[in-house]
Amino acid sequence: MPYPLVNGGRWQRCRMGVALFLAATATGLCAAPAPADGDWTMAAKDYANTRFSALKDVNAANVKDLRLAFTFSTGVVRGHEAAPIVAGGTMFIVTPYPNTLWALDLTKPGAPVKWKFEPKPDAGAQGVACCDVVNRGAAYADGRVFITTLDSQTVAVDAASGKELWRAKLGNIDHGETMTMAPVVVKDKVLVGNSGGELGVRGWLTALDAATGRIAWRAWSTGPDKDVLIGPAFKPFYSSDKGTDLGVKTWPPDAWKIGGGNVWAWISYDPQLDLVYYGTGNPGPWNPDQRPGDNKWTSGVFARRPETGEAVWFYQWTPHDLHDYDGVNENVLVDLPIAGAQRKVLLHPDRNGYLYMLDRQTGQVLSADPFVTVTTSSGVDLPTGKLKFNAKTEPRPGEVVRDICPAAPGGKDWQPSAWSPHTRLLYIPHQNLCQDAETYEVSYIAGTPYVGADLKMKPGPGGHRGEFSAWDPVAREKAWSIKEDFPVWSGALATAGDLVFYGTMEGWFKAVDAKTGALLWQFKTGSGIIGQPVSYQGPDGKQYIAVLSGVGGWAGAIVASGLDARDKTAGGGFVNAMKDLPKVTDKGGTLYVFALP
Amino acid sequence: MSSPCLEIRARRHFAAWALLLCATGSSAQQPLLTELRVCSDPDNLPFSHQNGSGFENKIARLVADDLGVPLRHFWLPQRRGFVRKTLGADECDVLIGVPADFERVLATRPYYRSSYVFVTRASDPKPLRSFDDERLPRMRIGVQLVGNDLAATPPGHALVRRGAVEHVVGFTVYGDGPTAERMVDSLAHGQLDAALVWGPQAGYFAQRSSVPIQIAPAVAPPGLRMPFEFDIAMGVRRSDKALRDALNAAIDHRRKDIDAVLADYGVPRTDLASSAQP
Numbered sequence: 001m002p003y004p005l006v007n008g009g010r011w012q013r014c015r016m017g018v019a020l021f022l023a024a025t026a027t028g029l030c031a032a033p034a035p036a037d038g039d040w041t042m043a044a045k046d047y048a049n050t051r052f053s054a055l056k057d058v059n060a061a062n063v064k065d066l067r068l069a070f071t072f073s074t075g076v077v078r079g080h081e082a083a084p085i086v087a088g089g090t091m092f093i094v095t096p097y098p099n100t101l102w103a104l105d106l107t108k109p110g111a112p113v114k115w116k117f118e119p120k121p122d123a124g125a126q127g128v129a130c131c132d133v134v135n136r137g138a139a140y141a142d143g144r145v146f147i148t149t150l151d152s153q154t155v156a157v158d159a160a161s162g163k164e165l166w167r168a169k170l171g172n173i174d175h176g177e178t179m180t181m182a183p184v185v186v187k188d189k190v191l192v193g194n195s196g197g198e199l200g201v202r203g204w205l206t207a208l209d210a211a212t213g214r215i216a217w218r219a220w221s222t223g224p225d226k227d228v229l230i231g232p233a234f235k236p237f238y239s240s241d242k243g244t245d246l247g248v249k250t251w252p253p254d255a256w257k258i259g260g261g262n263v264w265a266w267i268s269y270d271p272q273l274d275l276v277y278y279g280t281g282n283p284g285p286w287n288p289d290q291r292p293g294d295n296k297w298t299s300g301v302f303a304r305r306p307e308t309g310e311a312v313w314f315y316q317w318t319p320h321d322l323h324d325y326d327g328v329n330e331n332v333l334v335d336l337p338i339a340g341a342q343r344k345v346l347l348h349p350d351r352n353g354y355l356y357m358l359d360r361q362t363g364q365v366l367s368a369d370p371f372v373t374v375t376t377s378s379g380v381d382l383p384t385g386k387l388k389f390n391a392k393t394e395p396r397p398g399e400v401v402r403d404i405c406p407a408a409p410g411g412k413d414w415q416p417s418a419w420s421p422h423t424r425l426l427y428i429p430h431q432n433l434c435q436d437a438e439t440y441e442v443s444y445i446a447g448t449p450y451v452g453a454d455l456k457m458k459p460g461p462g463g464h465r466g467e468f469s470a471w472d473p474v475a476r477e478k479a480w481s482i483k484e485d486f487p488v489w490s491g492a493l494a495t496a497g498d499l500v501f502y503g504t505m506e507g508w509f510k511a512v513d514a515k516t517g518a519l520l521w522q523f524k525t526g527s528g529i530i531g532q533p534v535s536y537q538g539p540d541g542k543q544y545i546a547v548l549s550g551v552g553g554w555a556g557a558i559v560a561s562g563l564d565a566r567d568k569t570a571g572g573g574f575v576n577a578m579k580d581l582p583k584v585t586d587k588g589g590t591l592y593v594f595a596l597p
Numbered sequence: 598m599s600s601p602c603l604e605i606r607a608r609r610h611f612a613a614w615a616l617l618l619c620a621t622g623s624s625a626q627q628p629l630l631t632e633l634r635v636c637s638d639p640d641n642l643p644f645s646h647q648n649g650s651g652f653e654n655k656i657a658r659l660v661a662d663d664l665g666v667p668l669r670h671f672w673l674p675q676r677r678g679f680v681r682k683t684l685g686a687d688e689c690d691v692l693i694g695v696p697a698d699f700e701r702v703l704a705t706r707p708y709y710r711s712s713y714v715f716v717t718r719a720s721d722p723k724p725l726r727s728f729d730d731e732r733l734p735r736m737r738i739g740v741q742l743v744g745n746d747l748a749a750t751p752p753g754h755a756l757v758r759r760g761a762v763e764h765v766v767g768f769t770v771y772g773d774g775p776t777a778e779r780m781v782d783s784l785a786h787g788q789l790d791a792a793l794v795w796g797p798q799a800g801y802f803a804q805r806s807s808v809p810i811q812i813a814p815a816v817a818p819p820g821l822r823m824p825f826e827f828d829i830a831m832g833v834r835r836s837d838k839a840l841r842d843a844l845n846a847a848i849d850h851r852r853k854d855i856d857a858v859l860a861d862y863g864v865p866r867t868d869l870a871s872s873a874q875p
Contacts, residue, residue: 200767287749
């Protein structure tokens with residue numbers, strides 16, 4: 001059970017193991033309320049979104065002996081972005097569409113199937129989802145497993161039996177509404193958000209009663225304050241976010257009604273401040289000229305009360321987004337010594353290329369530094385919080401604009417970073433991509449599928465397309481980084497053994513030294529890796545490392561969807577940068593689990 | 598070539614049609630199809646419908662008859678991955694209507710050319726006909742949204758260029774019924790002053806509107822380097838040159854019949870001397 005303890009002069013609800021460990025490192029990090037530290041009950045491991053495992057049996061000295069413990073084919077060949085979830089001796093894996101939920105019995109040799117749950121989503125959802133038919137993982141809480149389905153349902157399944165407890169239909173695929181994110185359970189509520197902004201789906205975060213699936217509240221990302229759940233408690237730090245109904249006034253009339261701002265990735269929670277944090281997607285489906293204004297509350301971050309959903313603060317990473325920079329990337333909650341004082345901060349590597357550090361109590365930007373090559377802006381003006389756009393790289397109808405960096409998937413897309421309180425480094429899987437926007441030269445015939453994409457992505461400076469970087473948020477610089485040929489589209493995992501794990505799109509699963517980035521171990525899996533590695537303690541007491549292999553996602557759609565490599569604009573222009581991927585990997589979803597002998 | 602007949606199969610497996618190219622002496626090569634497999638959306642009027650009521654359904658029938666082969670459909674909604682899951686998956690061989698410069702296919706020669714059009718109520722004494730109309734920024738104008746991040750239709754860009762932003766109403770790709778139908782309905786119900794719609798859709802739903810509707814081709818404002826007109830052709834896999842040639846021949850044979858179908862559906866043409874308007 002969680003219990004309060006003193007750390008760094010503040011009270012935090014944390015588990016004992018973590019508490020001792022925190023005291024030793026003097027780094028406030030709240031991992032409550034993980035039921036047992038050997039488990040991995042939510043995609044991000046903990047509410048702080050650290051993806052840090054306190055297990056340390058596997059370390060730099062012995063990782064060379066890490067070997068395969070068991071594997072499992074998911075039976076699905078599309079992009080596998082999910083994190084395996086482990087609770088009470090069972091592993092839960094949710095596949096891409098058709099979103100099959102597998103339960104594997106970890107107490108038995110070879111982890112046989114305990115049960116299989118098929119939610120049977122509408123097949124039509126496959127043609128609606130923008131970027132392959134991915135799912136980012138399940139969530140476990142109090143004997144229930146929660147998943148979202150591509151056709152916009154949230155389903156609760158009994159963890160012991162695999163029987164459906166309830167399902168909530170939250171959207172309509174005929175209106176372009178899909179769901180891909182991993183739910184997060186806070187108190188008695190399941191938090192989920194929607195996808196589909198490019199099709200005019202208005203974004204929201206919805207809280208469902210964990211016992212019944214009934215909607216407790218819904219916070220829209222655009223529209224009047226009553227829809228956005230902005231009330232007297234709303235105290236944004238910057239004046240640009242203050243005012244009435246900005247979710248309406250920062251748009252042309254009614255444009256907000258189909259304004260995007262979807263919530264399709266990560267949710268964090270600080271139990272002590274009692275605030276939920278999450279990012280909103282880019283403004284869609286309008287072209288920028290048709291939506292003058294800041295387009296609130298898109299491409300930003302909300303802090304809300306979990307009980308009521310009421311907004312407490314908001315900060316906009318990218319006002320009036322011009323480049324498809326969704327603001328949904330993870331917000332990692334840590335406490336750090338900044339300018340002589342211990343601060344409760346939120347670390348956020350954004351698609352716009354900056355690593356932000358915000359005061360998570362107030363929403364103030366403490367620093368924002370580029371972690372990739374950025375040509376679309378020249379920094380963040382700290383007094384106003386405003387991103388300084390570069391007019392030269394703004395898209396202009398009928399003109400070719402070259403070297404827009406980062407490209408549409410951003411400096412970093414959905415793939416979550418990990419934080420180690422040992423090294424105090426943030427481990428960021430990311431891409432190094434720029435794009436030429438040869439805008440509007442192709443056939444835009446509305447109401448037909450022939451909507452030619454106008455982007456052609458290419459490697460950024462250096463010629464490599466991916467990178468795995470360790471970022472020191474206090475020093476505000478890269479500690480080390482590893483260049484990868486393809487975008488690093490997998491999540492990161494940090495462990496107390498001072499190891500960091502990630503996968504490449506060629507299929508290599510790698511362990512590197514958390515302090516230096518030195519490659520210590522690697523294993524070639526059957527397909528490219530875009531999943532989220534996790535670590536757990538098995539019923540036998542041993543530490544295991546697990547990851548799903550199975551290439552796809554936006555970056556890997558050329559393989560998972562069999563896109564034509566000659567069509568430079570396919571896959572939203574991503575195919576142009578990924579032409580050689582089919583030569584090095586093929587599709588196929590398989591779980592790989594590793595342990596020491 | 599020494600062998601008298603060369604059989605070209607489009608795909609090694611599941612090939613529903615085959616071409617026999619018989620090189621006998623100096624006579625022309627004669628393609629021989631066994632079946633015309635058309636990829637169609639089951640519910641995308643006026644283009645196609647599972648009940649055969651779309652104009653592409655009628656044109657497919659004309660072409661199949663001309664080629665003397667049975668017509669077969671593979672139905673799939675035109676969502677993401679349509680080309681990949683149809684032509685790409687060898688489920689069918691022909692898309693009846695694609696832009697002639699569509700990169701993903703090998704196109705036949707175009708068989709019609711249309712444009713985006715202004716759609717207004719017939720009762721409108723001063724219907725919107727130009728992007729230079731000074732009323733433009735104050736008018737409630739419907740535009741179709743494309744469904745790709747940051748992308749817009751050419752008329753969308755033209756409106757922005759003339760400062761028409763405040764009262765522009767976007768219609769999304771997905772919704773209850775075809776986008777163009779929703780736009781014409783909104784116009785008929787007085788919720789819009791004008792709409793900019795792709796010609797074939799505008800012509801069809803204008804014919805069926807509850808109130809009389811008129812359409813007129815939209816011309817790009819000067820300086821906007823963006824097409825408002827598109828040539829429409831049939832599309833096959835890039836490797837299917839023989840089929841493309843056969844379709845070209847059929848289009849030539851049946852040009853009059855195809856023109857009649859397009860006129861029947863009210864498709865506004867910009868490739869005819871006397872434009873077929875309802």
